[in-house]
Amino acid sequence: MTHLPQPSPYRPETAILSLGGDFYDPVQAADFPQTILRFRNDRWSPAVGLEGLGQDEWLRHFGRFQPLPDNLPQPLALRYHGHQFRSYNPEIGDGRGFLFAQLRDDRGRLLDLGTKGSGQTPYSRFGDGRLTLKGGMREVLATEMLEALGVETSKTFSLIETGEALQRNDEPSPTRSAVLVRLQHSHIRIGTFQRLAYFGEAGNIRTLTEYCLQHYYGEGGGEDAAERLLGHVTRAAARLAASYIAAGFVHGVLNSDNIAITAESFDYGPWRWTPYWDGAFTAAYFDHAGLYAFARQPEAIHWDVLQLARSLLLISTPEALEPQLELFRPEFQHALRNAICARLGVVPAGEDEADNALLVAIETALAAKTVTIDRFFFDWRGGRRRGASPADIQYEAGEFGSFREVIETYEPAGSLAHPYWSDEAPVSMHIEEVEAIWSRIDQEDDWSALYAKVGAIRRMGEAMQGGA
Incomplete structure (x- = not known):
């Protein structure tokens, strides 16, 4: 968290x-x-x-x-x-x-x-x-x-x-x-390095590499500076991609100039949350090919990291940089397991086979699009049903069968004492909610809905942190 x-x-x-x-x-x-x-x-x-x-x-x-x-x-x-x-x-x-x-x-x-x-x-x-x-x-x-x-x-x-x-x-x-x-x-963005590479400024690439290592990763320069920086960015970018999937978030414009060298998410334009687990869901109306669709975000972010590697070739070699790029897939899988378990409020099994089975079961269940992502993680917080839900009938359906079986082996993480977990519905951020908030601002200059929503979001965040 x-x-x-x-x-x-x-x-x-x-x-x-x-x-x-x-x-x-x-x-x-x-x-x-x-x-x-x-x-x-x-x-x-x-x-x-x-x-x-x-x-x-x-x-x-x-x-x-x-x-x-x-x-x-x-x-x-x-x-x-x-x-x-x-x-x-x-x-x-x-x-x-x-x-x-x-x-x-x-x-x-x-x-x-x-x-x-x-x-x-x-x-x-x-x-x-x-x-x-x-x-x-x-x-x-x-x-x-x-x-x-x-x-x-x-x-x-x-x-x-x-x-x-x-x-x-x-x-x-x-x-x-x-x-x-x-x-x-x-x-600093991946695109910052791309510009220097475009103009062949190897000296400035080395300067920027050492700046980033010093100020964002706490390391010095050296002959292997490019490889170490790429390794850091690759791992951080994989964690970013995993966190988007666990959150059900679609950034919309994952261009290389929108990926920070720390891989911290930023620059929000046509973003959306997908209500259902829909791999083809896009946020930008102009993303006609679905390049940055929900399920393609890890691919898009990895592609952007590849552009950083290409820029760093001015001060390194393919043989030195390639192993760092290969860190993306295993780091993504590990981060996705942790992020999904954190949102679900359970302790990871710590075994790849067991945790992968949980991920497959969740995706299989949610891909049926009978229960929204927010409702599912809210209802099953701690790995057990917390009470009655509008989705009770759906949870008994066959697509949730594997999940019901797998989740029995998981232990809850943290407390459910926060009153948020007794609410009737989870906090969500679907497009109609966003438009309703804007409509009140635009038509009546009424900001109360925005401030109320921020308060509700922060309350949810406190609950997910385990606070009472």
Whole structure:
């Protein structure tokens, strides 16, 4: 499960400046007509020492982007390329966001405060550099839900409405605008390495490799730096893919520029949760080939890691890098067993054959699409039926036969004392729920449903952590 943050003093950093000007461009934030605070992350602001900011200070830093004390003097738009739906695009980079600040959290990790919708940069091309308020609201919901379900994700740190009317071709316009600040473990992407490889900058690839090893994996450089970094990213990416499957989450746009070098989930656009265990379920209306469908996400993420390996060939060899790529499959299988057992609330058997049998039984049962994923994991928390459910008849059906037999051998993990486990229904995040929350904001400027949903999600997360 994810770490619950603890209070920590404000510890500013400027580590990114050590890379030098080949990696970023100083930029200015847009001058917004308004700054109306809509969401402030009261869970994570204490973990980075910023809970003491008053509302006016918060708006100055995260709406007007006045630098934080002893931090980056100016926002930086990072340079990167990437494969977008398997087509290489050398004309992208931070086009509507930038790196605003760096700091340490309660565990001493280097974290970035990056933006979305903060204005145009040299990489905006024909875009306006803005974010819709609906897009910002959706990112709040995605990050809160993923965190509660144990996925290592960026955190939505701030959402501020900015008072502009935006035109969009794929949704009703004009629509309201926002600027979002996300807290994440790294602003460096696989696409950052791809750009350097594209220009043949072997020296800069080595510099960036050593930076990532030092600041994200606690290691030094050396002749085997590329292999070690690839190994770390491969294992972390496999765990990310497994956590998506266990959560029933579909990111929607798993391009190589959307995979951080720490493999922490981030950058949420057309995401959805699949109600049923449907391998073909897609989130993006433009994903016509189903490239990033629910069941294909591990393949997509592994493919992106392969692009990192290809970039690292400038400072390594295929023979040295290939064994690191081969770590993906076994790490994914191990992580998937752990993630499924964690969501189910049982202790893994610790034997591949037994745990694989459980996974097969769960997939077989859920693939019948008679019970939603959320309902199943809620009803069977701890490995036993907790009480009456609307799905009782379905649980007695033949497709659940193997699961009923296999689960008998598993022991519960943690407590079921939290009152959440006595609720009538699980917390879910299906598209109609998201649209209903947005409708109240859009039509009535009523934010109560969003805040209530965040509260319910966090309560679920506490219950899944075993708290009473």
